[in-house]
Structure formats: C-alpha cells, structure tokens
Amino acid sequence: MALTKNYGLGSESLLDAATELVERAYAQDSIHEAEATVSLTVNSFVRFADTGPTQSAERAKVDVHLRVRREEDGQLYEASATGQSLEEVAMDKLIEQASSIAAISPALETPLELGGHVEVCTGTCDAETLTHGPREKAAAIKRALAAAQAVGASPAGLFDTTGRAVALANTKGRLVRNETSRASFALTVTGPSEGGLGGSGWAETIRSKVGELDIDGTIATAIDKAAIGQERGAVEPGEYTVILEPAAVSSLLLFASYYGFGAKEVAEKSSFLCDRIGTKAFADKLTIHDNWDHPMYQTCSFDGEGSPKRVVPLVDAGVLQNPVTDRRFAVLGGGTADESTGHGEVQPSGDGPSAGCLCVDAGTTSSADLIAGVEHGLLITQFHYTNLIDPREMMLTGMTRNGLFLIENGRIVKPLKNLRFTESLLRAMKRVTDVGSELDISGALFDGEVITPALRIDGFRFTSATDF
C-alpha cells in the first residue's frame, strides 16, 4: 500500500512521527506536557466457508493518539485526541482538538508525572508474515476445503496475518518503540448429521510467525473433533469431572484478565482478589503469570503509557498475588509511578490496568494421561459466549461448543450434545486436580488470548442442556 511505502512498518519512523507530534504540541503556549502514541497495522485476511473464500481484505491503517496537559496556577488540565494521519495539517488539527478540550477540563485531582526515559525491547515483525497474501492463504484454504469435503463436512474459517508497529514519545523523554507480528489459522468443521448444524469440530493455530503455524495439524484436529458420522449422546446437567482443553480454559481465565487481575477492580472492590490476596484460593497445581514475552507468542513490550511490561506473578502455587498496575495504581498502591507493572491503557483513560498476557504454567501430565485418569467425565474443546454474572465470585456462564465428549474409564467413548455451565471461576480453579504438560495459545469470542495447558477440574457445574 502507499501507506507502507511512505512509512514502512519500521517502528523507528513511527517514533520519529510521534516525536514530531510531541514537539509540535509542546511548541504551543497552551500545552506544557504532551505524549503521542502512533501505531501502524498491516493486515491481510481471508475467510472461507463451504463455497470457498467468502471474504478477504488487504488493508493498512495508522492510529495516532495525542495526550496533552496544560498547567495553570499550579494545576494540571488534561485531554486527548485521536486521528489517523501523520500529515502536518492533521497533526496540527489533533493538537488543536486536544488543546481545546484541555482548556475546559477540570483540574486533575491527583496528577502524576508522565513517564521518563526507559529502555524496552523493540521486538521483530516477521517479514514473511507481513507479506503473506491471499495467494498463499488460498493454498492452505484449498487443503482445508478438500479435507472437510472428503469427510462430507462443511468448513468455515479464517486465515489472518498481521504486522504491527507502535511508538510512544513524550515531553519527559520517554521514547519507546516495538514491532510484532501475528498469524492465525482457524477451522470449524460441521458435519452433515443434523441438518448441517450439529456435530462440529474446531481447531486453531496462533504464532508470531506464519511459517510456524501448524496448518495441517489444525485441519486434522478440527475434523477429528467433529466426530463425523458418530451419534451424539446426551448427559443430564449436573457436576462432572472435566478436562478443559486450552481454548476452554482460556475463555474462563480471560474474565479474570478483564475484570479481576487489575488494580482498579481491586481498589473499587469489584475484583475476586479483594480480601483474597495472599490466600490459597486456587489449587496448588496452578501458577499463573502475566508474561508478554512468552516464547510461544510475543506481544508488545510496553503498555499504553510506554512503561516496560514486567512479567508479573498472579497466582503462585494457588496463592493469589497482587494485581497488575499502571502508573496511577502503582502510586495508589503505595509505590512510585515508575514501579508500574506496565499494564496501563493509553492515557487518559477510564479503564484501569489489565493483565492481557496470562500464561498458566504447564504441568507434567500428557493429554492422553489426563483423559486416562478420568473414570467418568467430560472432555471439553471450547466454550461459546462465556459471560460474567458476578465479578466478586467470578460467576460465569457459557456453552460447550465444537467438541464435547464423554469419558468413561479413561477412554473417550462418544461425542455429546452441548451443555450450558454456570460456575464460579474461583470454585473451578480451586478444584483443579491435574494440569496438562502441553501448552497452547487460544482466545475466545471476546478479545484476548491465554497461553495454557489443559486442566482437569472435579465437580464442574452444568445447569442446562441443548438438543444439538
């Protein structure tokens, strides 16, 4: 695109642009501090279904965020503006917009200094991922279509590659930049048994580099999960021992990421951490970190304030640890702003810090042995539309999807019709009795991804059933 010709994906040029924007803002009499964040996203995706590729896009965008402060009579006034252009005219418009809101904003009650100089990892955007186009994606999609059609099933999926560069500069000398890439291939296979709507399987592979995706393994797993031609049994709602595969674990733990592991939720008493920090609320076998730098998938090395992301222990052998912070909540927690764990949003923001890179430590039990250890229970591939009923108890509800199986005497005996669970994350994590040895990364319906092994949980509660 012309965009990439002008700026490249290089974060260095974005840092130059962010610095220029800060300098232009600071040159205004009305602005006394400024912070600019500039990001460039280059994305290519192809969706597909039974008729082949159904939708695609080749696209690029710039996002520019400017935070300004004015000082008057010892008081600080703050505002921000966002745009999508790095042209001089657009920069000046952004400065004017932010400045005009700062002029009428109430004074900050507890102003913090902007962050100063720090060193961060600049990361790498994989060149193959960045240039991976529809032609390359079509080749993989043809394999998926052929494999699904060979078993009489309908495929649907997404092949997506993204490169992203981001840079932040401010008037306190903070100059940080980073590059990342992400590639994913996901396939859902739906069998013909129930009017084309039942008997589905799913698998996904996500990595930082497109060349590391296991596409053929993903196709095989999705087809296997669909259990084509097998009659689905039914079980009554109730409590079961379950083996949650990584995607199912992910859709539960993401709610702790959204609503629990952040310092704002703790301060405002809505987090499950309240009154539980330092207590063994999860099972001994569970250790969880927030780790942006996991070798399986690397994310940006700094947060929305340009603070370096730290690897933060959140659950240590079942004991709940302190929440993640940003600059504001680092101070409210009794430290200095520079002690932020690096989990803040681009400021100013009403959102508090959040742990967006949850990683559960692997255990020692293989997937086969996890199943072999269950006398009577369920194997769960994925949950659908999980949502939060109560944040303090982390009460969640959602549906099983794309592969629910009955385990009897250590063997998978048949696929099942789906169930709805209504269960507290706290209660579930306390009942983890085994942890798988194989890590995987997966997301859910809403944002975010978790790196986790499979978990065995005893007494997991299901409250209703479906007929498919």
Add this chain to the structure above:
Amino acid sequence: MTDYMKLSAAAVKEAQKVGADYADARTNLLQTESFGLHNGALENASMGEECGLGLRVLVDGAWGYAATVGTDKSALHEVATRAVNAARALSGARTEPITLSPDDVVSGEYRTPVQEDPFAMSAADKVAFLQEADKGLQGEDCVVARDVNLGNRRERQWFAASNGAEQYQELVRCGAGVSATAAKNGVVERRSFPASFGGDYRAAGFEHVRSMDLVSHARQVRDEAVQLTTAPICEAGTRDLLLMGNQLMLQIHESVGHPNELDRVFGHEVDLAGASFATTDKLGEYQYGSDIVNLVADSTVEGGLDTRGWDDDGVASGRWHVVKDGIFNGYHTSREWAKRIGESTSRSCNRSEGWYNPPIIRITNLSLMPGTWTLDDMIADTEDGVLCDTVKMWSIDQRRLNFQFTTEIGWEIKDGKKGRMVRKPTYQGNTPDFWRSCDAICNESHWQLWGVPNCGKGNPMQVAEMSHGCSPARFRNQSFVV
C-alpha cells in the same frame, strides 16, 4: 461532486481498469467525541477523526477488498490492484461464483434529522452537563464508582459503484448514560440509566441526551445500587417473567436478530459468531412466537441507529416483518445472499464498520410491535412473577437457542403487586419456547427505541449499531436460576 465522492468514483474506475467485473468504493470520514466522568474526575475527554477508503471488487466470481487510510489519490492504483489480485487469487478456490441480486442501486443523499448538532455544542457545555448529572450520583459512601458518559459520532460516507451510482450519507449518533456501583459487605452491585454499558444511543442530535433527564434518574440509580447490596438474591424457580424495554431489547437482538442473519443460517459465521436454528425450511411456517408477537425490521424508523438511506451494497433501506403474528416470516439479506432463498431483491442489510472493513450482513433496527396492555395492568394481572430491568449479563448458544440472561435489578410480583427488590435475577430458556410464552405486550405509550451501539459480528470482528424498539412484555412460566 465533492472531492471525496470523486475519490470513491476514481477508485471504482481504477478497479475496472485493472479488471474488476463489479466494484464499489466507500470513502468514510468519521468524527467521534467522548467524555466520561469517573467519580467526578474527567477520565475520558477525547475527540477523534478517521478517514479512509475501502474498495470492494468482484472478479471471476470472488470478492477482493483493499483499504487504505487517508484520501491520497495516488494510492488508488495500488489499492485497486491489491483488491483485484486478491479476488483473482481466491477465485480458483471458489466452488461457485458469487453473483449479486439485480437491485436498483441509484444515486442520492441521506442525512440523519438533527435538531441540536452535538458537534456544534462546546466541549465545556458537554462537560458541565456531565458534572450536573454526576451530582445526582453523589452522597452515598458505599457508592465506589460513579460513571457518567457521553458520546457523539458523525459518519459521512461517499459511496460509488461501477453502475455509476453515487450515494452520500451523513449519519449522526448521540447518547449518554449514568451508572453507580455500590459495594457493601462483599456485595457489589451496579445500576444504570437509561441503559447499561454506557447509556442509550440514538440517531439524533443532542436533543436525545437532553430528553433523558439524567440528573433525577441519577439519584434513583444511586439509591437502587445501594439498596441492591442488601437485597436478597432472586430465588430459583418457575415464575412469570416481566421484562422492561431495556432488557427486552437485548432479548430481541440475541434471540431474533442474530439467528435471522442469512449468512449465519448458511454456516458462514460458524467459525466465530455461530450458526442459527432458524433454518430456511422454517420460513413462512415456523411458530417463532405466540400470535401476538410481531417483530419488524426497519432501516427507515426515526431515530434508529441503523436508519440510513442505503446499506453498503447501495440498496435502499426498507421495512419488513421478521415474525408476523408469531410466524417466522423473513430474513436479513444482502445482494449476495438474497438469491439463496429465492428472493430477487436484497433486504439492504450489508454493512461494514467504516472504511477498514468489508461489509457483512448485520441486524438492522428490529422491533417488537406494541400490544394493548398498560404496565400497571400487566403487573396487576400477574400472580407470581419477577419484573426485570436493565441488561447485566447475557449468553446464548451457537445456534441461538439456549440462553441465560441476568438483569441489574428485579422486583418480585405477588398477587398482582410489585413487591420487594431482588438482585441478580437470572433466567434461562430456549428461544422459541420463550417467544411462544409471550402473552402480554404493553401498548404504544410504553414503546421506546433502544440503541445497541456495540454489536459484534464477523471474523475479524466488526462493530455495528442498530436499535430495537419494544414496550414491556410478559413471558409465562420462565425458569429462574441462581
């Protein structure tokens, strides 16, 4: 012709030059502003502007789409080449060519009717407005979070298609809301007005926000949040369910709107958002609801968040029954999808989130038509029920059948009288059983449009806006769970 329309038209010409059989281009200019007070402090004060062009082409029976930020005419050749090359690369993997319905795509202009332009009002006045509303939330120590939000959007779109049609639309959306979160003895409860998750939005000017009377409702919200912390949890069991509009609208959205999207019915959304139980064999015959249930899709209704002149296929907006007298009657379609059910014209439901995304079928404004009851009479006629108000949590399965919803607040109804407040009322059900159990719908004086500004669909996910109108209604013998 404006420079933006020239840009869209030039993109279409460029696409034809490099081999597109069909092309349309959208240049979008989106202005946004949002203000948010949290515990009295201005935590969010932001203006935003984005502009870009999205070009969609059909080549050899496959779609290609390319998008670029800005309005640089020199980028058009590369954008067109990328879109056309993508379509060519993908066409070989298609099992059948994509064709479009022969809808009229004509030129024209559409603007949201606005009495008070929200962008003309000073930022100072907007912040002062929020501060005034925040006063109503103050005064209770156990209220740990007070939030007041206001947001405005103006989206301008210049659409050009390869048949020569040119359409200009200017859509203004405006909304606000207040919420209070109280915490006491380990119980945390939130109340919101007029709706949760940021408030209620409408295609209108600032007159919509002024009509809300946020200040006096803020006091009520604060008091109810505090009362909820000591209210009993709604008990499990089978009782009648009475839903206020700002909960019923989500029920319409999730259990009628989404299953009615035709691409979902054919499994093209199954990879993330899911499929649908409302399969084509049910069209025209299936008892979706009781015979008083009439659900009407309408992209022309005044104030609807999806009220506009045309969709992103360029097809004119319209109105039709999705459910008529309880019977399943029609789908949301696009030019690509209409023929799959033997219809010659699209229902004008193909929409995208801005220039960055290609369009997909989206729910338009979808409303439950009013009945004959007053709310007081409906309560008086209920022996054992729960009146539930305001969305708190929702979850529904991948075929849109099994659902579970929790509202912010409920009140028990015993022997025709509204009784004690209950917290976390949670009901679980099945879509057709639920709609078939509807035996009372309040009349037009209770009817209101509710905005959904954050509907997610697609993969990668896109956000779209729509409204759902309804008045309170009763559903017999529903299952409450704890």
